[in-house]
Amino acid sequence: MHSELTTTVRKLLLQRDYLGIKRALERNHPSDIAKVLEDLLPDAAGFVFRLLPKDLAIKVFDFMDVDSKQMLLRSLSSDMVATILNEMSEDDRTELFEELPAKVVKRYLSLLSADQRCVADMLLGYPEDSAGRLMTTAFVDLKEQMTVDEALEHVRATAPDKETIYHLYVISKDRKLIGGLSLRELILAPGSALIKDIMNPEIKSVFTETDQEDVARIFEDYDLIALPVVDKERRLVGIVTHDDILDIVREEDTEDIHLMGGLGAPEETYFNLTVFEDVKRRGGWLALLVLLSSLSSNILKAYSASLEAAIALAFFMPMLIDTGGNAGTQSSTLITRGLATGEIDKRHARTILLREITTGFILGAILGGFAYLRAYLMQGDTMIGFAVGIALFVVLFIANLVGALLPMLAVRLKLDPAVMAGPFLTTTVDVVGLIVYFEVAKVIMGLG
Amino acid sequence: MHSELTTTVRKLLLQRDYLGIKRALERNHPSDIAKVLEDLLPDAAGFVFRLLPKDLAIKVFDFMDVDSKQMLLRSLSSDMVATILNEMSEDDRTELFEELPAKVVKRYLSLLSADQRCVADMLLGYPEDSAGRLMTTAFVDLKEQMTVDEALEHVRATAPDKETIYHLYVISKDRKLIGGLSLRELILAPGSALIKDIMNPEIKSVFTETDQEDVARIFEDYDLIALPVVDKERRLVGIVTHDDILDIVREEDTEDIHLMGGLGAPEETYFNLTVFEDVKRRGGWLALLVLLSSLSSNILKAYSASLEAAIALAFFMPMLIDTGGNAGTQSSTLITRGLATGEIDKRHARTILLREITTGFILGAILGGFAYLRAYLMQGDTMIGFAVGIALFVVLFIANLVGALLPMLAVRLKLDPAVMAGPFLTTTVDVVGLIVYFEVAKVIMGLG
Secondary structure (H helix, E strand, C coil): CCCHHHHHHHHHCCCHHHHHHHHHHHHHHHHHHHHHHHCCCHHHHHHHHHHHHHHHHHHHHCCCHHHCCCCCCCCCCHHHHHHHEEEEEHHHHHHHHCCCCHHHHHHHHHHHCCEEECCCCCCCCHCEEEHHCECCCCHHHHHCEEEEHHHHHHHHHHHHCCCCCCEEEEEEECEEEEEEEHHHHHHHHCCCEEEHHCCCCCCEECCCCCEEHHHHHHHHHHHHCCCEEECCCCEEEEEEEHHHHHHHHEEEEEEHHHHHCCCCCCCHHHCCCHHHHHHHHHHHHHHHHHHHCCCHHHHHHHHHHHHHHHHHHHHCHHHHHHHHCCCCHHHHHHHHHHHHCCCCEEEEHHHHHHHHHHHHHHHHHHHHHHHHHHHHHCCCHHHHHHHHHHHHHHHHHHHHHHHHHHHHHHHHHCCCCCCCCCHHHHHHHHHHHHHHHHHHHHHHCCCC | HHHHCCCCCHHHHHHHCHHHHHHHCCCCHHHHHHHHHHCCCHHHHHHHHHCHHHHHHHHHHHHCHHHHHHHHHHHCHHHHHHHHHHHHHHHHHHHHHHHHHHHHHHHHHCCCCCCHHHHHHHHHHHCEEEEECCCCCCCCCEECCEEEEHHHHHHCCCHCCCCCCCCCEEEEECEEEEEEEEEEHHHCCCCCHHHHCCEEEECCCCCCCCEEHHHHHHHHHHHEEEEEEEECCCEEEEEHHHHHHHHHHHHHHHHHHHHHCCCCCCCHHHCCCCHHHHHHHHHHHHHHHHHHHHHHHHHHHCHHHHHCCHHHHHCCCCHHHHHHHHHHHHHHHHCCCCCCHHHCCHHHHHHHHHHHHHHHHHHHHHHHHHHHHHHHHHHHHHHHHHHHHHHHHHHEEEEEEEHHHHHHHHHHHHCCHHHCHHHHHHHHHHHHHHHHHHHHHHHHCCCE
16 A cells, blocks of 8 residues: 555656645545655755645654654754644653663754753653553543533533543642543533533542553553543543554564564564574574583583483484474463453463463373384384383473463563563473483482 | 452442442543453453443444454344444444354344445455455535535534544545545635645545555554545545554564464464463464474484584574574564565565675674684684584674565565564574575584
């Protein structure tokens, strides 16, 4: 969709048909125009951006990704930058400022009006990934003594500057949040009714410090469009709107998936990362993992007498460590995801322990039996069959349990459980698995 | 929050204080009441549910999970079931019917009013995971000749039965979708203006057959609250609302994570699965993986002459296969996630190929160098150092490339790329890695 539009714009740029560009873009959704600007080279993007009518330009800017916003701002005049920064939505501005060097933020803050500078300073003052960073102060507030007609008039008068008008918040004289109602309820109520009689006093809210994951969870649980944010004195200071929530859920899930994939937390999307940055990021983790797994070389060397006595033991090493790794990956994935979606929390540690002991035991017994058969049939030797079968049972049992418990431990230590669910788990399990294997083999086969 | 409420309700149930239960629940959000009912045993849940006022009961029902809905319906009288099924939201009803056996659906359909039966039949007729299955027909439609005042009157009159009134859709005489506008725009427009002059004719829509992942992507891209759904003739047949989208994103991400964790697609959440079902699900995949990885035993047996000649080769096997697996996991995770978030699509195959050749080469060279040193220092043997180092370079290079390309191949074959990114990849890479290792060793060390 937007890639065709990009092609059209590029063609018109070459033909210097600037009016044509303006006309082609204007008919499109700001989100699509934003994608076109992201695709163009910075100078061209700046040029095309200046062709847009001001109101549209600001909407387009809000839809651009943070990197493209930064680049675009660099190519615009101070006047234009000041207009955008003053009129863009407050939550997007906070997100942008978070990414910029302190010096640039300082300069940009000086371009804001006194009011907006005050708001921007306040929002940047909240901790990273908190509700305060996500919120906007552009909400509609009502007084409890207003009539429905007065409230509707107030909504109409202030609507153009507000992030949403579909949820309205009722505050006391000292600005404490005392209730809320939807525009739908307001429209359906009789004009002379008082707000305090139709508002819902049990409205959900979060604190400025509430973590964004918890904010997202509340949006999910209550199917919200907006959620009010209060300070420690329960004064209403902002609202978080639904459009930020999908981004957070995606971000958090991407972070979990990358951690579980042994990539560390994602800094950038695939194409925004240069090959060099990518190599640095992946290489660091891979090197650590190589170091960890190379411990297995020393372990095996220590068992070289056993290996030499029964070279066939080596044949089943990969199957054994693969299965341990796979079982650990399964249980750690289940628990980590359960923790992320909120189904599991730290109170469930005991339940999970008991359950995974059972699951690991059954799975270990079945697959251990299979491994016995596999080794016995291949080597025609009962003892090696027993050694492989029993070792697989023990390794699978341990790996499954460790995979389930490590994420629970991570939660208690206030670490991200996803780190524990990735290659670190499988690599550690491999090292442990080899020790189990050779100890079991030594006992059963009577090796030295 | 809801667990305290559950405790309260349980206590009041024992005291037979039914009025107390009603009072305790009424003050809470339907979502919290739904969670209490999910926590109670089915009979108790049915009993408590009947204590709720009808309007609240229907809201609570909408918030319950599908399993609890099924159980609750079984404990209610036919009259009550009929009321709920007729008044619950259409999209939640479709979701419920999807899960029920055909016989039960037939009986439930017979309890619906003629109108509702017609709607339910239509919605169930759309393909699974399509926009048609997610949508509701309870939208507000306007005619282009209406004035703003007439439209506002129409909104007010129909609001109580509609899923949302914040987005309004303009249809032609033959019910084709010709535009849309928000309630905000309607409220801000002069009362005598015509709808056709203020509506936005370039409104986004999807077809009934559009896949739910694409629907979610559009909500994300355009920050929507609702999205209209049209049939092949572009007649407006329903809308999808924002509250379904977060669930879809979570569902799709959970599915990807489980597939990447070697668990298959999730049928149920952790605690909704019995240990037996869990063992069956995990065991099937684990057994397949054991079978696959046990191929390595045959491979190693074929190389037993080399192994016996240089037992030290066995020491570095785990490090080698772990590193291959980890590199493959990294690149497949990156690509699979990029595909899921829409950053990457099948047109990028060439770019990814070139990029991963570079990345794999650099990572392989660095870590291969490290592996050389590790093996040389441990064994004091240059040849074994070379064998391990070069093999690790080749294995990492191949694993990284295969990890990146398999998900791309899956997309072309219209399979879920996440299946390719899990233990199947690492286990396959392990088998391949061993062959590479011993072939390299044979050449370098001159083994038989």
